[in-house]
Amino acid sequence: MRALLRFRHGVHPPERKERTAALETRRMPYPPEVVLPLRQHAGKPAIPLVKAGDRVERGDKIAAADGYVSVPIHASATGTVAAVGLWPHPDGSYDQAIRIAVEPWSAQAARPRLVPEWRGLSPREIVAAVQEAGVVGLGGAAFPTHVKLSPPKDKRIEALVVNGCECEPYLTTDHRTMADFPDRVLLGVRLMMKCLGVPKALFGIERNKPDAIEAIRRALPGDIDVEVLPLTVKYPQGAEKMLIQALTGREVPSGKLPLDVGVVVQNVASVATIAEVFETGLPLVERIVTVSGNGVRKPANLIVPVGTKLRDLLDACGGLSDDASEIVSGGPMMGVSQRDLETPVSKGTTGILVLTEAEAQRNRTYPCIRCGHCLDACPVFLNPQLLGSLALKARYGEMEPLHLRDCMLCGCCSYVCPSHIPLSQIFAAAKTAIRKAKTTEPAKAPA
Amino acid sequence: MSYVVTASPHLHSGDSTPRIMWNVVLSLVPVVAAAAWFFGPTALLVVLASVAGALLPERIWGRRSATRDGSAAITGILLALTLPPGIPLWMAFLGGAFGIIFGKLVFGGLGQNVFNPALLGRAFLQAAFPVAITTWPVAGGPWWGLRGDTFAIPFASPQPLDTVTAATPLGLMKFEHKGTPLWDLMLGTTGGSLGETAALVILLCGGYLALRNYLNWRIPASIFLSVAIFSGVLHLLDASRYPGPLFMIFSGGVVLGAVFMATDMVTSPVTHGGCYVFGAGIGLLVVAIRVWGGLAEGVMYAILLMNAVVPSINRITQPRVFGTREAA
Numbered sequence: 149m150r151a152l153l154r155f156r157h158g159v160h161p162p163e164r165k166e167r168t169a170a171l172e173t174r175r176m177p178y179p180p181e182v183v184l185p186l187r188q189h190a191g192k193p194a195i196p197l198v199k200a201g202d203r204v205e206r207g208d209k210i211a212a213a214d215g216y217v218s219v220p221i222h223a224s225a226t227g228t229v230a231a232v233g234l235w236p237h238p239d240g241s242y243d244q245a246i247r248i249a250v251e252p253w254s255a256q257a258a259r260p261r262l263v264p265e266w267r268g269l270s271p272r273e274i275v276a277a278v279q280e281a282g283v284v285g286l287g288g289a290a291f292p293t294h295v296k297l298s299p300p301k302d303k304r305i306e307a308l309v310v311n312g313c314e315c316e317p318y319l320t321t322d323h324r325t326m327a328d329f330p331d332r333v334l335l336g337v338r339l340m341m342k343c344l345g346v347p348k349a350l351f352g353i354e355r356n357k358p359d360a361i362e363a364i365r366r367a368l369p370g371d372i373d374v375e376v377l378p379l380t381v382k383y384p385q386g387a388e389k390m391l392i393q394a395l396t397g398r399e400v401p402s403g404k405l406p407l408d409v410g411v412v413v414q415n416v417a418s419v420a421t422i423a424e425v426f427e428t429g430l431p432l433v434e435r436i437v438t439v440s441g442n443g444v445r446k447p448a449n450l451i452v453p454v455g456t457k458l459r460d461l462l463d464a465c466g467g468l469s470d471d472a473s474e475i476v477s478g479g480p481m482m483g484v485s486q487r488d489l490e491t492p493v494s495k496g497t498t499g500i501l502v503l504t505e506a507e508a509q510r511n512r513t514y515p516c517i518r519c520g521h522c523l524d525a526c527p528v529f530l531n532p533q534l535l536g537s538l539a540l541k542a543r544y545g546e547m548e549p550l551h552l553r554d555c556m557l558c559g560c561c562s563y564v565c566p567s568h569i570p571l572s573q574i575f576a577a578a579k580t581a582i583r584k585a586k587t588t589e590p591a592k593a594p595a
Numbered sequence: 596m597s598y599v600v601t602a603s604p605h606l607h608s609g610d611s612t613p614r615i616m617w618n619v620v621l622s623l624v625p626v627v628a629a630a631a632w633f634f635g636p637t638a639l640l641v642v643l644a645s646v647a648g649a650l651l652p653e654r655i656w657g658r659r660s661a662t663r664d665g666s667a668a669i670t671g672i673l674l675a676l677t678l679p680p681g682i683p684l685w686m687a688f689l690g691g692a693f694g695i696i697f698g699k700l701v702f703g704g705l706g707q708n709v710f711n712p713a714l715l716g717r718a719f720l721q722a723a724f725p726v727a728i729t730t731w732p733v734a735g736g737p738w739w740g741l742r743g744d745t746f747a748i749p750f751a752s753p754q755p756l757d758t759v760t761a762a763t764p765l766g767l768m769k770f771e772h773k774g775t776p777l778w779d780l781m782l783g784t785t786g787g788s789l790g791e792t793a794a795l796v797i798l799l800c801g802g803y804l805a806l807r808n809y810l811n812w813r814i815p816a817s818i819f820l821s822v823a824i825f826s827g828v829l830h831l832l833d834a835s836r837y838p839g840p841l842f843m844i845f846s847g848g849v850v851l852g853a854v855f856m857a858t859d860m861v862t863s864p865v866t867h868g869g870c871y872v873f874g875a876g877i878g879l880l881v882v883a884i885r886v887w888g889g890l891a892e893g894v895m896y897a898i899l900l901m902n903a904v905v906p907s908i909n910r911i912t913q914p915r916v917f918g919t920r921e922a923a
């Protein structure tokens with residue numbers, strides 16, 4: 149038996165997964181309209197291929213990848229393109245999106261298509277098919293999966309790390325994916341191992357999901373080396389660097405990638421999606437979303453067409469309770485508050501939480517009392533106390549040598565701060581300010 | 596319908612600054628009770644006067660409803676615990692007010708101060724009224740009896756006191772080379788200021804705070820360790836001149852200072868490494884002042900001196916950032 153697998157620091161927020169953890173995933177009915185933002189992934193936004201009035205079928209490519217770090221977007225329902233234009237984006241801004249009026253009586257069957265037989269494909273061809281299917285990291289960051297599957301030749305990759313932690317409270321989508329579709333997950337693992345050419349996969353799952361651990365263990369095929377490793381329940385166990393440290397003991401150097409310590413990390417949901425691409429031929433047009441929080445009447449784990457508006461999604465869950473006060477896209481630790489129910493679910497949406505006033509504790513802020521609790525919480529071992537006081541004085545220049553860049557905005561520091569100082573929010577703003585200063589300065593220089 | 600939009604994280608541990616402060620106040624209640632047990636109702640009057648002195652300026656010049664966060668109450672109680680039971684009440688009041696005004700408000704209020712306000716108040720009283728602050732009535736005697744000049748008129752010329760003045764264990768040791776049984780020190784049946792005497796009660800209350808993570812145990816632990824080591828070495832060199840480590844720790848204000856004064860969050864380091872450095876420095880200074888200085892007691896100055904270097908301690912004890920092991 150290995151020693152306890154864990155990282156240091158971090159926090160223990162209430163899990164609050166019990167409302168949805170045992171609910172099997174089910175399909176929601178198709179909404180009357182879907183809205184697909186062109187920017188649903190890290191990297192360049194996709195380029196639209198359709199115009200208003202075009203008829204599209206479920207699975208049709210409606211926007212093309214713009215270069216290598218980008219993925220295409222596919223129609224998630226059969227219908228007619230209503231418009232291409234600005235629409236509320238899950239990140240809180242307005243951005244270009246393709247709106248499709250869904251055909252009400254359509255069977256939503258995908259066009260008959262060729263399902264590529266993966267056994268006959270080379271790793272390069274598999275990776276190309278993954279990009280063409282629009283697959284991105286479904287854990288929230290939405291980084292294009294094919295890029296992670298094609299590491300530069302000079303890096304030696306030793307293992308694939310599968311991230312089944314789901315350390316954010318409330319969310320149970322990865323949990324359900326593993327418990328309901330273990331074979332699909334393991335096919336995805338097999339495909340990814342083939343792409344990367346690695347002999348071994350480490351499968352990290354937090355201990356609070358015994359049924360998922362059990363399901364994956366039972367479905368393990370004998371011919372590939374996949375080790376299922378139960379992990380200590382702690383936030384942010386699912387952060388790539390924390391997960392790698394817990395599983396391998398290796399520390400990803402500051403400013404470097406997991407590649408540099410010989411591993412590639414993939415989220416369980418992305419792994420399953422890849423398998424689906426090779427099972428059905430259907431690109432990424434739907435995903436599992438946890439709808440939970442005390443403000444929603446019937447919490448659920450739903451298979452949702454990408455582009456479904458929050459309004460339709462919440463209606464499918466019995467609507468909102470009277471004391472609903474805040475709607476969050478993603479988990480409660482890093483998710484983004486939504487102001488508009490017209491905002492769609494995107495590829496990176498892990499959950500939609502409706503929090504009541506009581507759940508979303510809002511408190512008066514006090515001056516920093518230098519309790520040091522934030523230092524004890526930061527999994528990156530930064531000094532949020534010092535960074536916070538510098539940021540409030542706009543002394544951004546002094547923050548960079550203190551490794552602000554390594555801050556992953558996980559929110560642990562804000563979570564523990566007894567003075568309720570919104571530290572991670574302050575750091576996000578400081579990062580933006582520093583980035584802006586960097587991009588405008590060279591432009592000014594020649595003048 | 597409109598929804599609230601806030602920044603993540605949308606959950607919070609539920610801790611709050613007032614809750615921490617009131618917990619500290621709560622944990623001081625048994626200590627005050629012990630003082631009342633040993634010194635009678637006078638002790639409570641001194642505490643009340645000092646707390647009132649601390650709250651008043653905070654109320655007038657502090658942030659809106661600042662008195663409700665509990666931090667000024669802590670300052671008042673802590674100051675009172677360092678005072679002799681017989682001190683005139685107006686002095687206790689003045690000390691509390693001085694500590695809050697010059698120890699906290701001039702720096703910008705809660706969280707901004709460099710020095711522990713309670714100790715600053717005490718240092719002021721020591722400088723202004725050196726006699727009153729070193730007049731120790733005997734423990735025991737009629738419980739209801741007032742000790743000393745409790746109701747002295749402010750700024751009236753101090754009369755020669757007619758109370759019997761007892762020496763503290765430290766005074767006895769320093770000036771008369773007489774020891775005090777350790778058990779008396781632990782239980783508090785000796786002369787001394789209000790909160791100096793009941794070491795066991797203080798340790799228990801500190802333990803409660805440490806368990807709730809409202810007190811960094813590394814600070815008292817390293818203070819005790821460093822006092823023990825330095826006084827132990829001296830004791831080994833010359834046992835007749837230097838008292839042993841246990842006497843050093845349990846006499847005077849070491850326990851109170853280590854558990855409640857040095858651990859004030861605002862004026863102690865934020866890094867764990869810094870807490871060890873801070874505690875070790877205090878322990879060293881306490882022993883040095885007691886042994887070589889002209890004073891019998893050194894805890895107050897030791898902590899204030901170390902308070903001054905906390906920013907530097909924080910700077911040199913930054914944690915190693917994740918992923919920078921090999922980097923220079």
Ligand code: SF4
Nearest residue numbers: 526555556558559561
């Ligand atoms: S948000 Fe940044 S500073 Fe705060 S705990 Fe996370 S990594 Fe550390």
Ligand code: SF4
Nearest residue numbers: 516517519520522565
């Ligand atoms: S947790 Fe908040 S109050 Fe405590 S040191 Fe950090 S920023 Fe200051």
